[in-house]
Amino acid sequence: MPVENxxxxxxxxxxxxxxxxxxxxxxxxxxxxxxxxxxxxxxIGQKLSTTGVRVILFLHGAIPGTDIFGxxxxxxxxGLKRGYSRGISGLDSLLSFMREGTNGITPLPxxxxxxxxxxxxTKNLLDSQIGDAGNFTxxxxxxxxxxxxxxxxxxxxCLRELWSSEHHHLGRALAACRLxxxxxxxVREHRLGAGDRILIQAHGQAGLVLALASNLLCPSPITGRKxxxxxxxxxxxxxxxxxxxxxxxxxxTSGSLLNGAALDLVTFGxxxxxxxxxxxxx
Numbered sequence: 487m488p489v490e491n492x493x494x495x496x497x498x499x500x501x502x503x504x505x506x507x508x509x510x511x512x513x514x515x516x517x518x519x520x521x522x523x524x525x526x527x528x529x530i531g532q533k534l535s536t537t538g539v540r541v542i543l544f545l546h547g548a549i550p551g552t553d554i555f556g557x558x559x560x561x562x563x564x565g566l567k568r569g570y571s572r573g574i575s576g577l578d579s580l581l582s583f584m585r586e587g588t589n590g591i592t593p594l595p596x597x598x599x600x601x602x603x604x605x606x607x608t609k610n611l612l613d614s615q616i617g618d619a620g621n622f623t624x625x626x627x628x629x630x631x632x633x634x635x636x637x638x639x640x641x642x643x644c645l646r647e648l649w650s651s652e653h654h655h656l657g658r659a660l661a662a663c664r665l666x667x668x669x670x671x672x673v674r675e676h677r678l679g680a681g682d683r684i685l686i687q688a689h690g691q692a693g694l695v696l697a698l699a700s701n702l703l704c705p706s707p708i709t710g711r712k713x714x715x716x717x718x719x720x721x722x723x724x725x726x727x728x729x730x731x732x733x734x735x736x737x738x739t740s741g742s743l744l745n746g747a748a749l750d751l752v753t754f755g756x757x758x759x760x761x762x763x764x765x766x767x768x
Contacts, residue, residue, distance in 0.1 A: 491763040493701050493710040524633060531634030534642060538683040538748070541643045541672055542630070544622035545665070545688040545695070547651035548602060548612055551594035554653050554691075555584040600657065601650035604664075609648050620690045620755075622646050643676065649692050658760075659718055660727050662698035667730040670737060673745050680746035693756025702734075703749070703766030705741050 516522035534542075553559060582588045594615060602608050613623045624646070631644035647668065649661045669684065678684070688696050702711060715731050722728050737743035749767045 489763065489765040490704055490706050490708055491701055491761045492704070492708045493698075493714065494761040496697075496758045496761045518629070524636065527630070527633035528637045531642060532637055534634065534685070535638050535640065538681050539642055539685050539750070540640075540676060540678055540682045540747075541645065541684045542634075543669075543672075543684065543686045544627050544630075544644070544646040545649060545686055545692045546612075546620065546622045546646065547649045547689070547692050548594070548616065549620060549651075549691075550591050550616060551586070551598055552600050552602075552651040552653055553586055554591070555589070556654060557581060557585045559654065561585075600652040602648060604648045604650075609646065612648070622687075622689060645672075649695050651691075653691060656718075656721055658694050658698055659714065660722065661695045662702060663718065663727065663730045663734060665695055665699055666702060666734045666738070666743060669749070670734065670743050673743075673747055678745060678747040682747040683750055684744070684747055685750045685752070687752045688754065688756065690755045691757070693751075693753030694759055696751050696753065697756075697760035697762050700751070700767050701761070701763045702738055703743070704763045705766050707739070711738065 516526060583590075586593065592615075595611065598608070598611070609624065612621050613625075617623065618626060627644050627646045631642070634644070635641040647665070649665070650657055652658070652661070672678070672684065686696060701708075702714070704711070715735055718731055719728055734743060751767055
């Protein structure tokens with residue numbers, strides 16, 4: 487996507503991407519925890535530290551219990567009333583495969599629904615329910631932290647962050663603002679600045695939050711940012727989300743949100759939806 491993407495959606499295209507994409511040949515890694523794996527991870531930790539990586543943030547959400555296809559929200563507002571699919575062969579069967587309760591995806595215990603709180607209790611619940619399926623478990627993050635830092639005098643900070651898992655435009659937009667607010671807090675707490683880097687690794691749908699955040703980080707005064715914030719404040723005029731918007735707005739305008747630190751983004755299985763703006767990242 488172009489510099490100053492300004493919240494354009496990504497393009498689904500069959501064109502050959504040419505030199506924009508490169509492919510690495512896959513070679514099976516050593517078994518996790520083996521001596522060879524420990525050596526390889528230690529080497530990676532040294533390389534990351536040498537390039538300035540000070541913080542690694544593991545960003546994840548959840549699929550179970552989160553109305554991933556949006557049918558629940560449509561049902562709530564009457565968008566799919568009985569008779570809606572009359573005359574359309576097979577549509578009722580398709581909708582049943584997408585609805586919570588009939589789509590085969592196990593709900594979360596206790597009827598937990600989005601927005602999921604970013605607290606240890608919820609993260610531990612997800613660990614116990616879904617393991618490492620689209621999830622960074624506490625065990626995985628701790629294992630990475632120890633392995634990456636085994637040769638370093640200044641350890642790389644490894645943290646995991648749970649986004650709200652509200653799988654719709656408003657939910658992802660608010661999550662992008664919360665994430666940027668969190669990044670600013672990390673920059674202040676760990677005194678990051680020019681020459682330092684934050685690496686975010688995002689599982690699946692969490693990558694869509696990063697795509698929106700990349701547009702907000704554009705250093706140019708893009709027109710879409712004001713509209714973006716105006717819409718969010720109209721939807722949530724009070725509360726923590728509105729406070730986060732008010733905090734990050736002037737910091738983005740002045741280009742000081744990251745205090746000169748660079749932001750590197752990696753996604754795993756993120757669908758094509760929002761366009762990315764590369765000018766404020768990497």
